Amino acid sequence: KQEVTQIPAALSVPEGENLVLNCSFTDSAIYNLQWFRQDPGKGLTSLLLIQSSQREQTSGRLNASLDKSSGRSTLYIAASQPGDSATYLCAVSRGYGGATNKLIFGTGTLLAVQP
Amino acid sequence: NAGVTQTPKFQVLKTGQSMTLQCAQDMNHEYMSWYRQDPGMGLRLIHYSVGAGITDQGEVPNGYNVSRSTTEDFPLRLLSAAPSQTSVYFCASSYSTGTLRTEAFFGQGTRLTVV
Numbered sequence: 001k002q003e004v005t006q007i008p009a010a011l012s013v014p015e016g017e018n019l020v021l022n023c024s025f026t027d028s029a030i031y032n033l034q035w036f037r038q039d040p041g042k043g044l045t046s047l048l049l050i051q052s053s054q055r056e057q058t059s060g061r062l063n064a065s066l067d068k069s070s071g072r073s074t075l076y077i078a079a080s081q082p083g084d085s086a087t088y089l090c091a092v093s094r095g096y097g098g099a100t101n102k103l104i105f106g107t108g109t110l111l112a113v114q115p
Numbered sequence: 116n117a118g119v120t121q122t123p124k125f126q127v128l129k130t131g132q133s134m135t136l137q138c139a140q141d142m143n144h145e146y147m148s149w150y151r152q153d154p155g156m157g158l159r160l161i162h163y164s165v166g167a168g169i170t171d172q173g174e175v176p177n178g179y180n181v182s183r184s185t186t187e188d189f190p191l192r193l194l195s196a197a198p199s200q201t202s203v204y205f206c207a208s209s210y211s212t213g214t215l216r217t218e219a220f221f222g223q224g225t226r227l228t229v230v
Binding site: 004031032034036041042043044045046049051089091093100101102103105106107108 | 146148150155156157158159160163165173205207209211215216217218219220221222223224226
């Protein structure tokens, strides 16, 4: 059974720091891995999607990497800002043909960036 | 482009009542799914659909029913609400091309309380 773990569960950093969030998964048979951001009381906003054949994706100050063989992904946030404060979720996608896209989520990392 | 729209945003039910959570997407996505989010548990898959007329169970299907009569709509029915179904419910959609799965788009969620 696929299990997704995110460490740390919570993180507090001063503004301007570079930081890394970690995600690990137990089964390497995935379609892709997706990082989401969730603000309190809100829905999930997709940040980055890495297909299983890719090693990394970048968007602005965000960089996500994927190492399927070791079952790990990292989300790197450069020059953090108070507006980055949110819960960050990673999810791996698996399915068995057709259009299935079952997502298995980690429990998230709660990030607080102090001004 | 509205994306994924969920209604209502908030709902309070009495134990034993039934209701339907609505989900609609305007991106012509074939794959739609429902998740529930509980503290400390992450998001868990309830039911999913790979196209109109095709649905299947996810990880936690008991007490819920779904149908998919059109590509756009994927309602979730609570048959007889129980306090254990107090949660935040998210609907998501995506599409596939061969073995590639696109990013999943999520609605803003329905916060349900069963008393």
